[in-house]
Amino acid sequence: MSFRSGAGQLRTFCKSVKPSLRAYGVSGQRFVSQSAAHKNTAVSFEAPSIANKMAAHVDPPSSVAYLKTLSKPELFSLGIIGCVTTSKLLLNFVIKIFPYVPVFFVKLLVSKLYCGGDTVAEVRECGKQLQKRGISNMMLSLTIEDAEGVKNVDIGYIVNETIRSVHEVLKPNMLQQLETAVDVNDVAPGYIALKPSALVANPAQVLLNFNNPEWKAQRDELVKNCAAITQTVYDLNHQLLKKYPSRKAPFFVSTIDAEKYDLQTAGVYELQRILFEKFNPTSSPIVSCIGTWQLYLTDAVQELQAELERAERDGYKLGVKLVRGAYIHSEPNRETVIQPTKRASDINYNSVMTKVIADLLAKGSKSTYGHLVVASHNYYSQILATEQLAGKDHSYGKCNVVLGQLLGMADNVTYDLIKNHGARNIIKYVPWGPPLETKDYLLRRLQENGDAVRADNGWPLIKAVAKTLF
Template structure:
């Protein structure tokens, strides 16, 4: 859910689902045109209101402390991250070392460990105008070869554990929330099947049978609870299998006029826009509602080979993201196919994307549209000024129009300090690429603190 600087890379060939020809869209003028030279997103530094007015002073101080670490020179920050990753077990077991991490980074990025703590933190977010959470279990699979495939005839314990953890995550949230699912968390056997997947090879499709059944078990429980299932994008090495599994789940669970299952499209990949169009065509032909989350991308630095599959520049990624948003919110589609319908989440920390998408959604002609509701999302602990401003704007719009077709969510994880440590390290690494965003957030928070202590105003 973030914006990353894109560099040129080395080739990678991956399998792609080509069940239908891509949708062709009618060229239209778009409000998203950016100047090619503009590498940094436009950031709104003069909000109309004090967006952090409702945050307690303790939250402001904690976030500023986290941002101050993220603002360290890149070599120093990388050295700190590397040290923490190597000695994570010792750090977690030390009360002296774990206490400041728990009070700062953990509370900033993670929603909690116990059911009561998670419920209280989600309730706090809702009290501030955030509609809910996209929640994921923080523990991740070890993909370093330390896990071995289950012997023939034995239960795949890693897959069973993955299903159980996702079901437990569903039990932590309410019917207005989402859970985030990572297929690589299902263990080494599932990951190997995903890497071997080829859509045209029936034996490779059969290799995903157990993972597909596990996914359907998760979806069944989510359906009973009214919770939506957001499938996270991952490395392009695994993405073809992820697309296949998610489309299969959509065809089964998105058939009642709404989306239970969502797929994620990372626009730093050159193929993502055409894949999105193709998947809309598949959904249209099969008569189900597409669930779509758009991100610029989270896995760009773990791609094994990059040239040919990665956008050449950051503005190219922006342009692809903007074109996808424009296509979805304008509702363009081919005249020879049935109209498509979709539910859309825009996961972005880019102010220009948020402002323009909101304007485009609000200015659509009256009548039935393929996208009836629009959801924005930001990572918990990041881009809080965007989330809070959206919450204020949505509240004002709802009071005026009585409409509830736009909402804002926070993506977070739950689990123990040890489970969440790897996730927090990734967030710290991401903040290195979001230096401009961090400075704006810190500036607005410092200004808010100044307003509270300026008694003469």
């Protein structure tokens, strides 16, 4: 069956898979890998019929409906993006010359599409604009980072600015909506993204030596900085919970972003665990911290399963952000640490996602998974999650599943989920900060998400922009 003919066929498809998804999702089976580390865990994940469902594809909706909501300057900027992504050769050329493009030129042409602004005031305004589109909240990310340890950045400044953005952007954005909401659970949480490589000097070596006693002082500094920000989130959550006791989801969430594989396995997973134990005790009705698992990694399922068992044993809840992965072009050992095919990554991602959602729906506040962010531009994954949550309004499980995409990317998917599927649990990842740093962020997006950018844009985007304008 073709899905190009519109929402009617898509709804028919969703209805056809709904019974099997429910039967699959609430079975209670855990995703335990039976294979050795660095082997493809996806192939034996489920029976072939389920694997086919997990790897299915639905063409994303046309961009025209969303583009009609934009201003002419925004359409012009998107037209430029369309032009530079018409071919892989041209995109690679743009990536090479991008570091030499003047900052003012980048800001004038494309920054506003993908970045929240340079200042707190500009980011607040970005939040208001997102609300007008039906996107109730953001995952804020101060873009200053120094993974290679060569910038000599002011770590204290990053910590203080991040805390300030919680108080001066996320908090007013949340309070304004809570005061007018029919149901306080209709407002998605506000998130603050913490990049471990931005929160300690010489971050790569600190993470690689996270459990080395000789690096204890530096490790403790990283933990202290992450904990200071997360403590702000935790305190605000419990203050607001007293005022809004019917709230089932966090008001704010501290999010540990993923790093490259060697840093992730050597230090980031352990960093997440330390914060989970401190800020997500089972005695708390809501979690305040989530970590990130990259499902294109061959051992991500094993890592998540091991963390689930630790959480159940040690009395804390997991907060989970699921991504496919962002370092496919820069991982030095791609052939061993990353799934061999896109299909295998899709199976891994959708299988884990549906199982976590099923656990949250079945067990509610008793689930060891306290919160889930489905961070994906893949239309099928987003539809799969939305369909699984259908009819579960106001349940603990549904309130604690949020869909997310990067600002400026997959906006046609976001628009469709809101307008045609009634989704309210949507956020956008919003980077902000000094212009030079946001330029570096845009370069990383081109490098790490270049294939996705090209697939989403190129000639189809140019044609859609032209159709919208003329």
